[in-house]
Amino acid sequence: MTITEAYSAQRPAATHARKILRPTLHDMQLDNTARRFLLAVLTGFGLLRIWAMFAVPFTDTTEARYAEIARKMVETGNWLTPQFDYGVPFWGKPPLHTWLSAGGMQLFGVNEAAARLPILLTALAVLFLVWLWVRDNVGRNTALVATVVLATMAMFFGASAFVMTDMPMVLGTTLVMVGFWHAVSGAGSRWSYAVFLGLAIGMLAKGPVAVVLCAIPLTLWLTLTRNWHLLRQLPWTRGTTMLMVLVVPWYVAAEIATPGFLHYFLIGEHIQRFLTPGWQGDLYGSGHQEAKGMIWLFWLMAALPWSLVPALLLTRPGKTLTTVRQDRSGWLIYLLLWAVSPLLLFTPASNILAAYVLPGLPAAAVLLVVLFAEVFETQPGRATRVGFAIATSAIFALFLALTSGAIFVPQQIRLKSDKALVAATSAALPDAQLYTLGGRNYSAEFYSGGKARAIENEDFARLAIDGAPAAFSVPPDQATEAAAFGLENLGEYGRHVLFVTPAAGEVK
Template sequence: MQLDGATRRFLVAVLTGFGLLRLWAMFAVPFTDTTEARYGEIARKMVETGNWLTPQFDYGVPFWGKPPLHTWLSAGGMQLFGVNEVAARLPILLTALAVLFLVWLWVRDTVGRNTALVAMAVLATMAMFFGASGFVMTDMPMVLSTTLVMVGFWQAVGGGNSRWGYGVFLGLAIGMLAKGPVAVVLSGIPLMLWLALTWNWHLLRLLPWARGMALLTVLVAPWYVAAEIATPGFLRYFLIGEHVQRFLTPGWQGDLYGSGHREAKGMIWLFWLMAALPWSLVAALLLTRPGKLVTMFRQDRSAWLVYLLLWALSPLLLFTPASNILAAYVLPGLPAAAVLLVVLFTQMFEDQPSRAARTGFAIATLAIFALFLALTSGAVFAPQKIRLKSDKALVAAASSAMPGAPLYTLGGRSYSAEFYSRGKARAIDPEDFARLAGSGAPVAFSVPPDMASEAATLGLENLGKYGRHVLFVTQPTNEVK
């Protein structure tokens, strides 16, 4: 791929602009319920309690849903920089940057610097990747895992650098500590299919199996053993419940930490189309020339395009029969999808004017940038209008109005209220609400709007609506500014 100086500068500007927008969002947007606030609060509890072995869903209640790598990352950030959103998000952003670097390094060595720069820009601007790059959850460490495995394998067996083979086992270790055995499956599907289709099974001999497995065991086994000893029952729930029943049982009722996400089977493909925007539109454009696509794959003697395709499709193949899925499950395949789309597009339309391609790229990146800028601006300047699911402002108002008073939330657990109150906010039911409201003690309540009239009848003072909830207190207070 040939790029002039102006195009390179534009790509660097795109990466810089999206990076600055990501940083602004990390500083300005509060934790929102449920996912990010929940994982942020689990990490905060790890710092507070000093228990770095077992993530805690609540004080004394182990969180068996995921291994602790993402919690260690966010808790480590808060240990270093204080309990705040940026400290928890920064390690996740660093994992995203590591993924981008791996993609750039790999594509540079395989097809050249220019293609590597474009592929990195495409991946960085994919809707789901950009959103997850500074979001406290398990998925970005998982993407780092699968990317390291896939890049490490190709570089070790095809790039002539055997040291990359250790990257395969290090990547598997990261995945096992980020999400568990699903990391092995997501990496194994494309690798095994590629080896079978190309009949290159002999390449497996090039991996450092003895030392690699020793590395994997040393990094992973101690935590799994210690976790089962500390909280018996973890392995059964995590390996069977989270890895089998969650995906095969619609509306799985065994989830200890929420409810199942029941989706129609095959919904993962629609999730991919949304997650890869705006570049999933390029995939649709490529499909308009099926004959050319087939020719390009046939002429690829190294089968690199097949490798990329299988990697990109692996989450879709795994989760197509599953009902209990989330849109973020497509993330591990996005690095390969970004590279594949760039390589196929440049080969398929190499005879077309480059100006048209540059214009289309500029329009697509500006459109997705405008979307994320609008969402971030809305979260910062107009949280009420976009119905931001965060109780940060409410907790601040309650603390200002009634310093030291307990805060209770009605209508379910609010992880954002727990995080911003440093674990002091507690969920209560309506019966406890009536009892506490009449106790005469100084108490603050976070009440859903549909229960505001009931709260007023109990003699509580309405301090106003903050986000999705109304703040009530049990005694007169100074005006909250």
């Protein structure tokens, strides 16, 4: 007997026609004090994220790089091809995240908050989807707890207003997984189109990897539960047409505008990047060589403080397994497969980042909350409430300290940002060209409006003795050499020392 047949045997025929898959789980019992506390946690973390969104400068290399690509899109008016540098196409990722941040800057000006706001909105959309889904399947109280757990996971909170590709893709994969469950559960035909819309978002945010991250859990779940017939409930013709209309035009236009894009992106970024340690074909940086299987350790760090919950569940393995078995809808298995899909995909890969675990965090948050409630106590006791308060307070204190350090003592923590250095350059020599020694500094490029230029050592020597007004961002280990050219040392800013030509005089 399949899971669907077992469920239908317990329901009247009319209900079966309306609802095929419905988990038989208990909603958590929360009093008003507990609900107010959870809402206070969400508010506190939200205010902290908004504060950081406005006050913390862009840092190198990831966020500053993507922010500068978006700024160039606004400046040049080229909304088709993201540019790594002026006239140099950025083939590393599709443009959705760039469109979002560039759109924010187009509306609200070129600044940190404007670039980060659209990314924050995608994170809020993910949280809303999770809340709505859990509310419909378990109950409002469990939905609230799961939303708080997801919002306070270290990686999710950090990425929730961070200018990069991952959060828009998480929105796409979450929409696919939530939409699929709703579609095959009889929740309405509109949800079936959410599957294809989510795939389109993923394809425009990060490419085919988004499709793979959804295909892994769906394929495994349909196989394990023998529910392949549920695929008939998706509008394949109309849905696929919608997907193609949303995705294909940009991919074709991008290849026409910059020939070679499709080969580099599909082969290089999606195959060689993950299978070739220290991949040398990366046009925009260097490969990240990690030990195979490192993605699991990344998950433990990314899901903090809630990655400690599985250890608690293992103290009652029998009850945990019984809870999973008793859920004849297969919802808990669905969550588990969704949660581990990034780990399964990237276990054999060496070229990985911690952010690669993000697509599975929504499912992990829900699964941990539901299992904990079922295994231990539907109505949280004093110990659970105290532990929850300690966990949320600890992660809040950590992010508060990081945010405060980046804002108030960036010099002491050697913040990877040249915002202050660019401001000091403008004060000393308003019309001077800023040169960065030791490689590109994307934050310097962003805050100088694209005027900062990376130079090599031989160029530095020539420009230093040229006599024209100029400023130089120099690594500390080369400060003595820079001073030997008679340049004025204006001080250390984060990771770099600022030198200017003598034309700056006594201006500091």
